Amino acid sequence: MRHVEPSVPLKAPFTALTLPPPRFQLSRDSAANSEMTSISSRRLAKELKEIHSEGCPVGITLVKADDFATWWFTIEVMGESLYQNERYTLQFRFDSQYPISSPAVQFVVGEGMEAPIHPHVYSNGHICASILGNEWSPVLSVIAVCVTLQSMLASCKEKKPPTDNDRYVRTAPDNPKKTRFHYDDDTV
Amino acid sequence: MATTTRVPTVDDLRLKLCYICREEELYDAPENPRRQWTHPCKCTLVAHEQCLLKWIQTAQATEGRAQNAMKCPQCGAAYELESKNPFILRLINVGNNILQSSGGMFTLFGTATVIGVVGTSIYVVCTGYGAWAMQKFIGKEMFNFLLGDDPSQWPWSAFINLPLLPFSLIVTRFQSTSSLPPIIPILLALPSTFSPAFNQKINDHWRLDKGVRKLTSYRPSSSPASTSSPRSWPPSPMIFGLFGIPLVQMVYQRLYSKVYFKVMGTLPPERVALLRNRDANGGAAGRNNVARMDIANGPFNLRVRANLRDDPHPAAHGEPDLLVGQDIPAPEEERVLQVNASTVGRKVAGALLTPAIASWMGTLLLRFSRHSVLLREFLAIRRPIGRVWYPPPVDVMNKDMHTLSAFKQMTVGFQMIARGLWGSSRTFLESDPVWWRNTVGLGLFIVVKDAVQLFHLWLTKRELESRKVKNRDFTGVDFRELDLIPSFLLGTRR
Numbered sequence: 240m241r242h243v244e245p246s247v248p249l250k251a252p253f254t255a256l257t258l259p260p261p262r263f264q265l266s267r268d269s270a271a272n273s274e275m276t277s278i279s280s281r282r283l284a285k286e287l288k289e290i291h292s293e294g295c296p297v298g299i300t301l302v303k304a305d306d307f308a309t310w311w312f313t314i315e316v317m318g319e320s321l322y323q324n325e326r327y328t329l330q331f332r333f334d335s336q337y338p339i340s341s342p343a344v345q346f347v348v349g350e351g352m353e354a355p356i357h358p359h360v361y362s363n364g365h366i367c368a369s370i371l372g373n374e375w376s377p378v379l380s381v382i383a384v385c386v387t388l389q390s391m392l393a394s395c396k397e398k399k400p401p402t403d404n405d406r407y408v409r410t411a412p413d414n415p416k417k418t419r420f421h422y423d424d425d426t427v
Numbered sequence: 428m429a430t431t432t433r434v435p436t437v438d439d440l441r442l443k444l445c446y447i448c449r450e451e452e453l454y455d456a457p458e459n460p461r462r463q464w465t466h467p468c469k470c471t472l473v474a475h476e477q478c479l480l481k482w483i484q485t486a487q488a489t490e491g492r493a494q495n496a497m498k499c500p501q502c503g504a505a506y507e508l509e510s511k512n513p514f515i516l517r518l519i520n521v522g523n524n525i526l527q528s529s530g531g532m533f534t535l536f537g538t539a540t541v542i543g544v545v546g547t548s549i550y551v552v553c554t555g556y557g558a559w560a561m562q563k564f565i566g567k568e569m570f571n572f573l574l575g576d577d578p579s580q581w582p583w584s585a586f587i588n589l590p591l592l593p594f595s596l597i598v599t600r601f602q603s604t605s606s607l608p609p610i611i612p613i614l615l616a617l618p619s620t621f622s623p624a625f626n627q628k629i630n631d632h633w634r635l636d637k638g639v640r641k642l643t644s645y646r647p648s649s650s651p652a653s654t655s656s657p658r659s660w661p662p663s664p665m666i667f668g669l670f671g672i673p674l675v676q677m678v679y680q681r682l683y684s685k686v687y688f689k690v691m692g693t694l695p696p697e698r699v700a701l702l703r704n705r706d707a708n709g710g711a712a713g714r715n716n717v718a719r720m721d722i723a724n725g726p727f728n729l730r731v732r733a734n735l736r737d738d739p740h741p742a743a744h745g746e747p748d749l750l751v752g753q754d755i756p757a758p759e760e761e762r763v764l765q766v767n768a769s770t771v772g773r774k775v776a777g778a779l780l781t782p783a784i785a786s787w788m789g790t791l792l793l794r795f796s797r798h799s800v801l802l803r804e805f806l807a808i809r810r811p812i813g814r815v816w817y818p819p820p821v822d823v824m825n826k827d828m829h830t831l832s833a834f835k836q837m838t839v840g841f842q843m844i845a846r847g848l849w850g851s852s853r854t855f856l857e858s859d860p861v862w863w864r865n866t867v868g869l870g871l872f873i874v875v876k877d878a879v880q881l882f883h884l885w886l887t888k889r890e891l892e893s894r895k896v897k898n899r900d901f902t903g904v905d906f907r908e909l910d911l912i913p914s915f916l917l918g919t920r921r
Binding site: 278281282285286336338339340372373374375376377378379 | 446447448449450472478481482485486491492495500501
């Protein structure tokens with residue numbers, strides 16, 4: 240189990256091990272597996288229910304959650320900060336493997352909305368945050384991500400764009416999950 | 428009384444919440460079928476075993492998350508797995524990884540080797556061609572003298588110059604009016620390189636006895652020309668290549684344009700491009716663009732415009748409006764005739780065959796020279812010497828080079844090189860100047876070829892202009908369909 244490398248095609252004698260994890264199914268627990276494809280919808284339904292019943296934390300509001308594919312939130316940094324009185328819109332995109340796979344999160348840009356000027360936020364709305372990449376785990380939730388991003392903005396010392404902003408925006412993919420971010424700076 | 432406190436496990440929880448799928452399960456109302464739960468760490472997070480295993484598997488496959496996969500995200504305690512992981516599986520996995528990485532290395536080295544082999548064979552072919560071209564151009568005698576048939580005796584500069592020969596020839600062919608020095612000077616400049624075998628031959632020769640020397644080297648000459656001064660004709664290869672050839676080229680280009688104009692009524696396309704550039708750039712800069720234009724125009728179709736208009740052609744300034752290269756479509760009055768005078772393959776093959784053609788023409792001229800003294804003088808033909816006349820080392824007589832001091836050696840060496848550059852080595856001058864008659868022969872061949880080409884174009888143009896379409900009468904067509912004049916129907920037309 241420890242040594243499975245499903246993304247690498249192996250030679251003929253080892254083809255039995257070439258199945259990538261999402262397709263690798265144990266025969267004995269089929270009931271659980273039948274729910275695997277809808278794990279994201281069940282979990283998102285739970286999260287949505289919780290949001291409606293308990294409400295969002297301060298500064299975070301739910302804008303739109305019509306389906307289990309794309310959700311919109313607005314976040315605002317409370318109290319004294321560089322982003323006082325500024326409201327930004329976040330977009331979450333989920334795939335069928337949520338929460339095993341991380342959601343695609345970015346700030347919405349366009350139609351009057353802009354991304355905040357922050358060393359970890361590119362002008363096309365993509366965010367360089369470890370919890371969206373390496374540090375993602377299923378214990379996090381949509382609200383948890385919003386809160387983390389809120390604190391990331393609040394703790395910012397200087398409003399400046401990332402150093403490679405122009406180059407990244409020119410060549411960026413549509414989905415921020417496709418970018419290999421390099422997480423070097425934890426202080427901001 | 429000692430109360431034995433049992434430590435609860437995950438199955439003792441009343442309400443379990445899987446932190447991955449957020450599903451709840453009550454102890455009293457278990458799911459059907461039952462799902463296995465696990466509490467793998469030190470905090471209170473619990474999860475379905477399947478959910479957790481799936482998470483671990485996915486995370487380990489992802490590049491960045493692999494190291495976090497086996498830790499609890501909240502308390503950081505390490506997870507422990509049990510599986511049927513016998514030694515044989517681990518062994519096979521290790522073997523598999525080794526094979527993977529060696530396969531990757533093999534791909535890398537294999538590609539490099541293939542490229543190396545291909546490159547080497549190309550290099551060998553080019554060098555072989557270069558040697559053959561050299562031999563054809565400067566004659567077998569000089570070739571044996573300079574290089575010889577044994578590649579191990581060649582100087583290192585040969586291994587750079589020779590493979591470049593075919594490319595230089597091809598490039599020259601595609602830049603017929605370029606300002607870059609053509610290939611021929613490079614071919615002829617080689618005599619100034621000295622090889623160790625060459626030096627050895629010189630030294631051996633001068634160690635011979637004076638008497639023997641007289642026997643072995645002889646100079647047949649019709650006139651008592653002095654041996655001390657180098658002959659002035661033919662000119663040194665270097666000078667001829669640097670100055671003579673561009674001069675000849677320029678003169679020939681102008682002459683050719685004039686003749687072309689007389690025959691075809693237009694200017695040749697290369698000339699048009701040159702003039703157009705000159706007009707556009709206001710003169711001097713035009714020449715720099717010519718090379719570029721020719722590369723675009725050269726290998727492709729030579730279009731002959733059969734001008735039907737009677738008015739004489741305007742001067743060169745008007746040319747660009749009427750005549751263009753191959754890109755702009757023809758105005759209605761002119762018909763465009765495509766005569767494929769050259770394709771890429773033809774030009775490349777022609778370029779590569781140039782030395783053979785030159786050599787063949789040279790031998791032809793040699794044969795003709797038997798009948799004409801004038802030709803012989805012009806070509807400066809001398810009898811090929813059985814033993815080549817070796818030049819005495821400059822200022823050093825009867826002494827070996829290695830007995831001189833280092834400084835003296837250097838000065839002698841520099842003197843030789845300088846003389847080689849300005850006057851070419853004596854040996855080269857004293858021997859039969861095959862290269863000269865080869866060059867002359869090549870020039871003649873080019874003139875004849877251009878003449879034939881022009882003739883072909885002129886005939887084609889004439890053919891086009893003289894075309895008439897043959898008339899037929901209307902036999903076989905129903906008269907009623909035709910709109911005939913009444914007098915025909917009445918029969919009174921004649």
